[in-house]
Amino acid sequence: MFAALSNGAWTDQAWTAALVNHLWQSTVVVLLAWLLTLILRNNHAGARYWVWMIASVKFVIPFALLMAIGEWFGTVVATPIERPALAVVMQEITQPFPQTAPAPAVEYFGPASLVATHHMNLLPAILIAVWLCGLLVISFSWAGRWFQIRAAVRASSPMQIERFREMPVLSCPGVLEPGVFGIVRPVLLLPENIGDRLSAAQLNAIVAHEMCHVRRSDNLTAAIHMLVAATFWFHPAVWWIKARLLDERERACDEAVLQSGNEAQLYAESILNVCKLYIGSSLACMSGVTGSDLKRRIVRIMTKQTACKLNFSRKLLLSAAAIATIALPMFLGLVHITQVRAQTAAENPTQHIADTWQGTLHAGQDLRTVVKISKADGGGYKAVFYSIDQGGDPLPVTKITLEGTTVKMSLTMIGGTYEGKLSSDGKTITGNWTQGPTPLPLNLTRATPETEWTIPPPPAKIPPMDVNASPTFEVATIKPSKPDEQGKAFLVRDNRFKTINVTLSEMMSFAYGVHAKQVIGAPAWMTTDKFDIDAKPDGEGAPNDKQWKGMLQKLIVDRYKLTFHRDKKELSVYVLSVAKTGQKMTKSQGDPNGLPGLFFRGRPGDLHVTNANMADFAGLMQEAVLDRPVLDQTGITGRWDFNLNWTPDDSQFSGMGAKIPPPTDGASQPPALYTAIQEQIGLKLDATKAPAEVMVIDHVEKPSEN
Numbered sequence: 120m121f122a123a124l125s126n127g128a129w130t131d132q133a134w135t136a137a138l139v140n141h142l143w144q145s146t147v148v149v150l151l152a153w154l155l156t157l158i159l160r161n162n163h164a165g166a167r168y169w170v171w172m173i174a175s176v177k178f179v180i181p182f183a184l185l186m187a188i189g190e191w192f193g194t195v196v197a198t199p200i201e202r203p204a205l206a207v208v209m210q211e212i213t214q215p216f217p218q219t220a221p222a223p224a225v226e227y228f229g230p231a232s233l234v235a236t237h238h239m240n241l242l243p244a245i246l247i248a249v250w251l252c253g254l255l256v257i258s259f260s261w262a263g264r265w266f267q268i269r270a271a272v273r274a275s276s277p278m279q280i281e282r283f284r285e286m287p288v289l290s291c292p293g294v295l296e297p298g299v300f301g302i303v304r305p306v307l308l309l310p311e312n313i314g315d316r317l318s319a320a321q322l323n324a325i326v327a328h329e330m331c332h333v334r335r336s337d338n339l340t341a342a343i344h345m346l347v348a349a350t351f352w353f354h355p356a357v358w359w360i361k362a363r364l365l366d367e368r369e370r371a372c373d374e375a376v377l378q379s380g381n382e383a384q385l386y387a388e389s390i391l392n393v394c395k396l397y398i399g400s401s402l403a404c405m406s407g408v409t410g411s412d413l414k415r416r417i418v419r420i421m422t423k424q425t426a427c428k429l430n431f432s433r434k435l436l437l438s439a440a441a442i443a444t445i446a447l448p449m450f451l452g453l454v455h456i457t458q459v460r461a462q463t464a465a466e467n468p469t470q471h472i473a474d475t476w477q478g479t480l481h482a483g484q485d486l487r488t489v490v491k492i493s494k495a496d497g498g499g500y501k502a503v504f505y506s507i508d509q510g511g512d513p514l515p516v517t518k519i520t521l522e523g524t525t526v527k528m529s530l531t532m533i534g535g536t537y538e539g540k541l542s543s544d545g546k547t548i549t550g551n552w553t554q555g556p557t558p559l560p561l562n563l564t565r566a567t568p569e570t571e572w573t574i575p576p577p578p579a580k581i582p583p584m585d586v587n588a589s590p591t592f593e594v595a596t597i598k599p600s601k602p603d604e605q606g607k608a609f610l611v612r613d614n615r616f617k618t619i620n621v622t623l624s625e626m627m628s629f630a631y632g633v634h635a636k637q638v639i640g641a642p643a644w645m646t647t648d649k650f651d652i653d654a655k656p657d658g659e660g661a662p663n664d665k666q667w668k669g670m671l672q673k674l675i676v677d678r679y680k681l682t683f684h685r686d687k688k689e690l691s692v693y694v695l696s697v698a699k700t701g702q703k704m705t706k707s708q709g710d711p712n713g714l715p716g717l718f719f720r721g722r723p724g725d726l727h728v729t730n731a732n733m734a735d736f737a738g739l740m741q742e743a744v745l746d747r748p749v750l751d752q753t754g755i756t757g758r759w760d761f762n763l764n765w766t767p768d769d770s771q772f773s774g775m776g777a778k779i780p781p782p783t784d785g786a787s788q789p790p791a792l793y794t795a796i797q798e799q800i801g802l803k804l805d806a807t808k809a810p811a812e813v814m815v816i817d818h819v820e821k822p823s824e825n
Contacts, residue, residue, distance in 0.1 A: 122247065122792045136180065137241075141181040143356065143672060144406040148177045154361075158436070164370035165335070171363045178351050183259070219711035254680055264402045271308070272300055277586045278309060278320070285330060292297045296397040299329050308405075316396055321389035324381050325408060331404035333373035340364070342402040354759045366411040387420045472521055472548075473500060476563040477572055480552055484508070488552075489565060489572055490528070492519065503528055510574040515708075526550065531705070531760055534720045534727050537561065555720070581614055581714055584660030591673050592616070595654035597822045611714060614661055616670070618652040623679060623819070625742065628652075632673040632734065633814060634741040634748035636690060640816040648821065663712050664735075678822040683814045690811045692748045693804045695737050697755065703801035707731075714760070722770045724789065726763040732756070740804075744771050744792075748811050753802060765795035 255501035275289035287306045297313065299305050307329055313324060313375045332338070344364060348357045376386055390408055401407035442812035473494050480486045487507040495501040502516035517531040521541070526548050528537040539550020539561070546565045551558035566572070584590065604620040609629055612615075618626065623645045624635050635646065656662055656670055675681050716729040717739045728736060733751045741749040744767075766789045789795060796802050 122206065128616060129685055131716075133755050137181075142351075143151040144181070145174075145216065145351075147352075149174045149360065150689050155436075159469070164367045168364060168371055168803060170342070171360055171367060172340055175357070175364070177346050177361050178347045178354075178357065181219065192694070241334060250353065253415055254349055257349045257352050261402065262348070268295070268300060268308075268400065268405055270530055272306065274612045275308065286333065294397050296393055296399050296407045296409055297325050297329060297330050298400050298405045299338060302342060302404070304334055305338065317389065317392055318383055321392065323392060324386045326374050326382060327376050327379060328408060329406065331375045333367070335368065335371065337368050338404045341368075341406070344401055347562060350563045359402065368406070368410075368482060369411040369416065370419070373416065377420065383420050390420075391417065440484065458484045464584050471545070472526060472690075475566040475571055476548065477566050477570075478561050478563040480506075480559060480561045482559055487572055488561065488563075489574060500527060501601045504528075505574050506756070507572060507574060510578075512577060520629075531727075531762060532729055534725070534762060558775055558799075567659075581661040582659075583710075584656075584658060584662045586663065586712065586782050588658055588662075588666065589656045590652040590656045590662055590670055592670050593657035595674055597678055598651050600649040600651050607649075611667065612653065615666060616652070616654045616656070618650065620649045621652065622646055622649050626652075626671060626675060627814070628738075628742045630675060630688045631814065632668075632738050633812070636812060637748055638816065639686075639688070639812045639813050642816075643651075643818065644821065651821075664714050666713075680818060682817040684817060686813050686815050687810050689808055690748060690813075692750050692807060692809050692811055693740075693745055694735070694750050694752050694807055695740075695801055696752045696795045696805065697801045700797070700801050702753070702755060703799065704759040704761040707760045709758060710759075711758055722741070722769045724765045724792075728763070730758045730759045732758055746770055746773060747806075749804075750809060750811065760798050763790045763795060763799055765792045766790065767792065 123626055130523060134471055152363070153172050157169050159170070170281050192519055205470045226294055271291050271293060272289060275291040275797040278288045278791070279289035280288055289306050289308050291308050292311050295308065297307070297309050297399070300308050307326070311523050317325065344357075348361055351357050373386075377383060390413075392407045394413060400407045428807060472492050474492060476490045476492065478488055485508060485705040487508060489505040490502055491502050491505070492502040500519045500521065502519045504514040504516055505511050506514075514532055519526070519528045522539040526537070526539050526541055534556065535552060537550055537552050541548050548563040550561060550563075552561040553559075565572075600620040607618075607620040607625070609616075609621065610617055624641060627633065627638060628635060638645075652674075653669070654674065656666075659763060662670070707730045715725070715731035715735045717731055718726055719737060720727050723744075726739075733753050733755050737749040737751040768791070771792065786807050790798065793804055
C-alpha cells in the first residue's frame with residue numbers, strides 16, 4: 120500500500136482549469152464579435168475588421184490577467200468596495216472551473232490504481248508534446264513561405280512607376296501577384312513586365328489597392344494573428360478569424376479604392392486580370408490583391424454596394440463593448456481581492472503582528488531578543504528591537520513589513536535584517552536573522568503578560584558637557600602597544616577615552632582631521648611606533664566629538680612635546696561632492712550633539728555610519744581607506760545615517776594594515792568604491808590636485824612611560 124498527497128494533482132488541475140477557462144472565454148468573445156459584425160454588416164468593412172482583430176488579440180490576453188490587474192489596484196486603494204451580488208454571479212460565470220486547491224487528503228493506492236495514476240500523469244506531457252509539434256509544423260511552414268518571398272525580393276530590381284514616390288517599388292521575376300512585403304520598411308512588389316499585361320489605368324488601380332494595405336498596417340495585424348494562430352492552432356475559431364480578417368481587409372481596401380474615384384468596372388477588370396495571370400501569396404502577412412471570395416467581391420464592386428458610416432448608436436455600442444471587455448474583469452478582480460482581504464481578516468483575527476515577540480538567537484552564546492511591534496500612524500507597522508543579554512538598549516527598526524505571511528525587518532543602525540513566516544495561528548514567526556555572511560535561525564513567539572521577558576532598564580545617561588567647556592584629560596596613561604596586537608581602534612566608553620594599537624600619526628589624523636600626507640617633517644617612528652591610551656576627562660558631563668578631539672590635541676602637545684606650524688601646499692587629493700542624482704542618505708534621528716558612529720562590519724568595505732556629518736565621513740575615508748587627503752565640498756550640513764558597501768582594491772586600507780583579498784568575478788560582489796558612493800549614497804569622489812593645509816612638525820618626541 121502507498122500513501123500520497125494530491126499536491127501534484129492540484130497543480131495539474133489548476134493549470135487545466137485556467138486553460139479551459141481561457142479557451143471558452145475566448146470562444147465567447149469570438150461569438151460576440153460575430154454578432155457585432157452581423158449588426159455592422161451594412162457599415163464599412165474597416166469597423167468589422169477591427170472587431171475581428173480584437174477577438175484575435177483576446178486569445179493572448181486572458182481575463183485572468185485583467186482580473187489580476189484589478190486585484191493589484193484593489194491592494195492600492197484604501198476604501199473597501201462592497202461586493203455586489205452581480206459580481207458574485209459574474210465571477211461564477213467567468214470562472215466556472217475552480218482553481219483553488221482542494222483540502223489535502225491522504226489517498227491509498229493499490230497496484231491497479233498506481234498504473235492508472237501513472238497513465239493519468241503522462242497525459243499532460245502527451246498533450247504538450249502534441250501542441251508543440253503542431254506549433255513547430257505551422258511555424259516552419261510559414262517560415263519556409265516567408266523565405267521564398269524573401270528570396271524573390273532579393274532577386275528583384277528597382278522599378279519606377281510614373282508619379283508614384285510613396286514607397287520603394289521592386290520588379291520581381293516570376294508570377295507572384297502584386298503585394299506589399301515587410302512591416303517596418305515595406306516595399307511594393309510587382310511582377311516583371313506587369314505593365315505589358317495591364318493597362319496603365321489598371322496598374323494604377325492595383326497600386327492604389329496596395330497602398331490602402333500600407334496605410335491600414337495590414338501586414339502588422341496579419342503577423343499578430345499569425346502568432347495567435349500558431350499558438351492556438353488547435354482551436355477552430357482562430358482559423359475562422361483568419362478567413363474573416365482576410366475577407367474584411369480586402370473589402371475595406373476595395374471600398375477605399377472606389378471612394379477615391381476609380382471606376383468600378385476598370386477596378387474589377389484589374390482584379391480579374393491579376394487573379395488570372397498571377398499566383399496569390401500564401402503568406403497572410405504579405406498583403407496582395409487576391410485572398411477573399413472572388414465572385415462575391417466582384418459582385419460588390421460592380422453593384423457599387425455602398426457602406427454606411429457608423430451612426431452614434433453603433434459607435435456607442437462598439438465603445439460599450441470595448442470598455443466592458445476590459446473593465447468587467449478588472450472590476451471583478453477588484454471586488455474579489457476586497458472580499459479575500461475581508462474574509463482573511465474575519466477568519467484569521469491573529470494575522471496582525473502588532474504585539475510583543477521574543478525568541479533566542481544562538482550566536483556562539485544565547486542572546487534573548489525582544490521585538491515590540493506597534494501600528495504606525497500612517498499605516499503599516501513600526502518596531503523596536505532589544506537584545507536583553509547585550510544591555511537591552513532599544514534599537515529602532517528602520518523598516519518592517521508584513522506581506523501575506525512574510526515578515527521582514529531591517530535595522531540600519533547595526534546592519535541587521537530579519538525575515539520570517541507568520542504561522543497560521545499567528546502565534547509564531549519562523550525565520551532567520553542576518554548580520555554578516557551567515558544567517559542564524561531566530562524564531563519569535565508572541566508573548567503574553569505572563570511569559571514576557573523583562574527588559575533591563577537602560578543605564579543612567581550621562582548628561583552632556585557644557586558645549587562652551589574646554590576640558591582636558593584629568594588622568595591619562597600612555598603605553599606602547601603589545602607587539603602582537605591586531606587591529607586598531609579609537610573608543611569612547613563610560614566617559615573614558617581609549618586608543619588601541621594606534622600610531623602618533625593616526626592620533627594626529629583623528630585629533631586634527633588631517634591625512635598623513637598633510638603632516639610634513641615627521642620622524643619615522645611617528646608612523647611605526649604604536650601606543651595604547653586610557654584617559655579620563657575632567658569636568659562634569661559627556662564631552663562631544665569636538666571636545667574629545669580637543670583633549671587629544673592637548674594630550675599630544677603635553678606628552679609628545681609637539682610643536683608645529685601650518686602652511687599651504689598643493690597635494691594630490693580626493694574631492695567629495697554631490698553626484699548628479701542628489702544625495703541618498705537618511706537624516707539621522709540621533710543626538711545632534713552626540714558622538715558619530717562609523718565602523719566596518721565584519722570586513723573592510725562594509726561601512727556603517729550613524730549620526731555623522733560629512734566632515735566625519737571624509738575624515739574616516741582619508742584616515743582609514745584612501746591614500747590621500749579628502750576635501751569635503753558637498754555643502755551638506757547636519758547628521759546622517761547610511762550604509763556603504765563596496766569591494767576594496769589593494770590601494771585602500773593601507774592605513775589600517777588590512778590585507779585586501781583579490782576581487783572575485785561573482786555577480787553578487789559589491790561594486791568598486793567610486794561606483795558604490797554614487798549609487799548608494801549619491802556622492803562622488805574625484806581625484807585632483809588642490810592647495811591643502813599641511814602641518815609642519817617643528818619638534819616632537821616619544822612620551823615617557825607612565
